[in-house]
Structure formats: C-alpha cells, structure tokens
Amino acid sequence: MHPLPDWDNLTFSLTETDWLYRAFGDSEKSPVWEAGRFVRFEDIPVSPAASFVSYGLGIFEGLKAQKTADGRILLFRPDKNAERFQKSAEYLLMAPYPVETFIEACEEVVRRNLRFVPPPDKGSFYVRPLQHAVQPQLGLAPCHVFSVTIFGSPVGGYFAGKVDPGGRIGGGVEGGVRLRVLEQGRVAAGGTGNAKAMGNYAGGIARAYKWKKAGFDDVLHLDARHVRYVTETSGSNVFLRRKDGVIVTPPLDDQILAGVTRDSVIQVARKLLGCTVEERPLSIEETIEDGEELFCTGTAWTVQSVREIVFRDKAYTFDSNETQKELKEKIRGIQTGEAPDPFGWTHEVKTA
Numbered sequence: 001m002h003p004l005p006d007w008d009n010l011t012f013s014l015t016e017t018d019w020l021y022r023a024f025g026d027s028e029k030s031p032v033w034e035a036g037r038f039v040r041f042e043d044i045p046v047s048p049a050a051s052f053v054s055y056g057l058g059i060f061e062g063l064k065a066q067k068t069a070d071g072r073i074l075l076f077r078p079d080k081n082a083e084r085f086q087k088s089a090e091y092l093l094m095a096p097y098p099v100e101t102f103i104e105a106c107e108e109v110v111r112r113n114l115r116f117v118p119p120p121d122k123g124s125f126y127v128r129p130l131q132h133a134v135q136p137q138l139g140l141a142p143c144h145v146f147s148v149t150i151f152g153s154p155v156g157g158y159f160a161g162k163v164d165p166g167g168r169i170g171g172g173v174e175g176g177v178r179l180r181v182l183e184q185g186r187v188a189a190g191g192t193g194n195a196k197a198m199g200n201y202a203g204g205i206a207r208a209y210k211w212k213k214a215g216f217d218d219v220l221h222l223d224a225r226h227v228r229y230v231t232e233t234s235g236s237n238v239f240l241r242r243k244d245g246v247i248v249t250p251p252l253d254d255q256i257l258a259g260v261t262r263d264s265v266i267q268v269a270r271k272l273l274g275c276t277v278e279e280r281p282l283s284i285e286e287t288i289e290d291g292e293e294l295f296c297t298g299t300a301w302t303v304q305s306v307r308e309i310v311f312r313d314k315a316y317t318f319d320s321n322e323t324q325k326e327l328k329e330k331i332r333g334i335q336t337g338e339a340p341d342p343f344g345w346t347h348e349v350k351t352a
Contacts, residue, residue, distance in 0.1 A: 002041065004115065008021035010156035010299060016041050019112035021105045024134075027095040027144040036105055038112060041151060049136035051143045054062040056199035057168045059088040062299045063260070065110045065349060066126040067117050069335035073110060073125075073349040076335045078103045080260045081129070087258075088195040089131055093142040097131060105129075107349045109152050113128035114351060118155045120336065126300075132265040158300045159217065163332075176307030176321060177217035179233060179295070181284060182207065183195045185224025185255060186232050193231075193255040204234045220309060222284060223255055229281045231255050237262040240282055241323045243292045251279045261297040261331070267343060275323070288316050295324040303328035 003018045023036030051056040063081045066074050082103055086096035106127050110117065118319040124343050128151055135145035144343070150323055159177070182225050187193035219240065223229040230238055231250055237259040239249045250256050269275040287294065287309075294306040305321040333339025334346060 005154055007118055007122040010118060010125075010154060010159045011160050012155045013153075014055045015116065015153045017113040017116045017152055017154075019106070019109065019243065020149060022033065022274075023097075023148045024150070025095050025097070025146045027146075032095050033097065033101070033148075036101070036148070038108065044149065046132075046134060047136040049138065051133040051135050051137045052198070054128065054138075055133075055140060056202075057092050057143060058198040059085065059092060059094070059131050059196050060198060061085050061088075061127075061129040061196060063106065063127050063129075064299060064335070065117060065127065066336045067120050067125075069120050070337070072337060073114075073117060073174050073351060074335065074337055074345040075103075075106060075110070075127075076165070076294050077264065077345045078106055078347050080107075080263065084196060084258060084260070085131065088197060091192055091195040092197060093131060093147055094131060095144075097148050102129065103347070105148075107347075109150050110349045111351060113152055116152070118154050121127045123154055123156045126154050153295050155187065155300075158302070159331050166240075176305035176318070178215070178308045179218055179220040179253060179306055179310070180211040180214070180216045181220045181309055181311040182211075182221065183222055183227050185227075186221035186234070187224065187255055189224040190254055194257060196257060198250075198251060206236060208234045216310070228283050228285075230284060230287055232257065233301075236296040236301040236304070238282070239265065239295050240260060240287055240291045241293040241295075241320070242286075242290045244290075245276070247275050248286075249277065249279055249325070250282050259298055261299055261302065264329050264331055264345070265297050265303060266312055268327055269323075272330055272342075273323075273326060284311060291316075293320040293323055294318045295321070295327075 005015045019038050020041050025033040061081045082099040089096045130149045132147050133143035135143040159318045211219050218233045220233050221231045223231050241247050254257050266277050269277050296304045305324040308317045334341045
C-alpha cells in the first residue's frame with residue numbers, strides 16, 4: 001500500500017494512492033461506453049501508436065473533495081466538471097462521457113482512497129479525470145476508440161512549499177502573486193482554448209518557466225487576435241476590480257476556459273456580495289489605469305490575489321485584496337461545509 005503524506009507539509013504534488021478508475025469506449029458500438037472498473041494505481045499500458053501520444057487527442061479535468069469538521073466528504077460542483085468534460089471531448093471529436101457515470105466514478109475514487117483525504121484544514125483530495133483517444137493510428141483523423149481514467153491525490157495549496165527556479169519558496173503567495181505580462185496568446189485564435197485539452201498547456205510550460213527563473217510566479221497572456229486584451233495565466237482565469245468597484249472578467253470565447261471557480265466567483269460576487277460583475281473584453285490599459293485589485297481563479301489556484309504585474313518591463317502594483325479575501329472566504333466556507341450552501345454546489349460522498 002502506498003504511504004500517506006505528511007499532512008502538515010502537504011504541497012500541490014502527486015501522492016500515489018490505492019485505486020483508480022478506468023473505462024473504455026468505442027463510438028462505432030452501441031452502447032459506446034463499457035462498464036468502468038477499479039484497478040490498483042499503477043502504470044497503464046498503451047500502444048505507442050495511440051492517437052493521443054502523437055497528436056494530443058486528450059482532455060482532462062480537476063475537481064476537489066474536502067473533509068468537513070464533522071467528518072463528511074464534499075465534492076465541489078462535480079456536475080459542472082462533468083459537463084465541461086463532455087464539451088471538451090466534443091471539441092476534439094471524441095465521444096462524450098455520461099455525466100452521471102462521471103460523477104459516480106469520481107465519488108467512488110474518493111471512497112476507495114478515503115485514507116488519502118486530508119484532515120480538515122490540511123488540504124484537499126484532488127480528483128483528476130482524463131480522456132484519451134487510444135486508437136492506434138498514423139495520420140491526422142478522428143478516432144473512435146477512447147479510454148477514461150480517473151485518479152486522485154491529496155494536495156496542499158498550489159504555491160505551498162514550492163521552490164521555483166529562482167530559489168524562492170512559496171511564490172510570495174501571502175502578499176499575492178507576481179505575473180509577467182506576455183504579448184502573445186495562451187492559445188491560438190480559433191483553436192481549442194475553450195476546451196481543457198492537453199495540448200493547450202504544453203507550450204505554456206516553457207513560456208512560464210523562463211519567467212519563473214526571473215522571479216515571477218506565472219505569466220499573464222494577452223489575446224491572440226489583438227494582443228491587447230487580458231485572457232488567462234498559464235492555468236487560471238482573471239478578474240479585475242476597478243476603482244469604481246465594478247468587477248470585470250474576460251468573456252468566454254475560443255481563448256477563455258469556462259472555469260468552474262470562475263463561474264462560482266461570478267455568482268458569489270453578484271448574489272452574496274452585491275457586486276456588479278461584467279463579462280467583457282478587458283484591455284491591459286484598463287487593467288493598469290483603472291484597476292484597484294487583480295485576482296485569479298481556478299480549482300488549483302482557488303481565488304488568488306495578484307500583487308504585481310510587469311508589462312513592457314514596467315511594474316504595476318495592486319495593493320488591495322479586499323474582494324479576493326471575501327470571495328475566497330465565501331467559496332472556501334461552502335466547499336468545507338463551514339458555511340451554508342445557498343447554491344446547492346456541494347455533493348456529499350457517502351462513506352457508510
């Protein structure tokens with residue numbers, strides 16, 4: 001059996017757990033998907049000619065389970081991840097995986113790895129669903145044979161305990177992260193930026209690594225069409241609170257992922273905090289000139305304050321994090337069961 005991590009020093013990294021879920025599908029058969037099964041966490045055999053290996057025909061998701069103070073286990077909005085999993089698959093011409101089966105499989109992954117769910121306030125159990133085109137094939141063409149794999153790992157905060165290439169520990173997360181603005185798109189215009197496709201992230205690793213070596217926590221991309229409008233970091237959505245109190249976030253399009261935390265922040269800001277939230281293009285000039293507060297959202301990042309951006313070698317600071325703290329507290333309270341859930345977002349994993 002795999003050993004448990006040190007709960008007091010948990011980072012956002014992989015801990016191998018006991019069980020994972022696997023299912024296979026063929027869009028030329030009826031039904032498309034076979035019944036899934038649970039196997040020990042181990043290496044998975046795959047053909048070297050599998051389409052996802054050569055051509056990147058694969059997608060993934062990320063969602064968290066939390067242990068509450070009274071011992072319950074809560075998944076946060078698994079239905080939204082299941083729906084996005086389907087949409088991402090369809091963008092890549094893969095068969096969508098059934099929503100209810102997705103949710104049931106995620107629940108059972110948590111149950112079978114229950115000893116790896118961190119104690120309250122020590123971290124969360126991160127669930128990682130994957131879908132790949134495993135059909136052996138040479139040549140660019142749609143595939144009809146797929147696999148779904150779901151595993152999990154206990155994790156701490158995204159920046160917790162990290163030593164970046166510049167030698168800093170923790171990425172300065174207490175005061176907010178530091179971002180380098182890149183005058184290039186995160187993804188190609190008209191591409192798969194609105195899908196959680198594996199290929200969207202590969203190129204960003206090298207771009208971010210360069211600037212992490214220079215002391216930044218991540219990069220902030222401008223749009224691929226006009227090279228003027230803010231889009232995303234390497235893996236999070238972006239929000240700006242203007243000096244007039246209005247919150248602005250880029251609208252969903254072919255370069256913006258429909259983040260589950262993004263949607264949660266919009267709803268909490270509007271309905272619980274009474275804020276005005278606009279989903280519209282956000283220029284880098286507006287960000288610099290009218291911004292009071294900048295923050296990023298994502299399942300891994302949660303709601304993360306930005307203390308500084310550097311654009312064309314000039315630094316711009318954001319001293320306020322008032323809204324970010326309120327939003328993080330509200331969402332964290334719902335996720336951990338410490339606060340009421342007026343939206344019906346949490347999904348209890350029954351363990352007995």
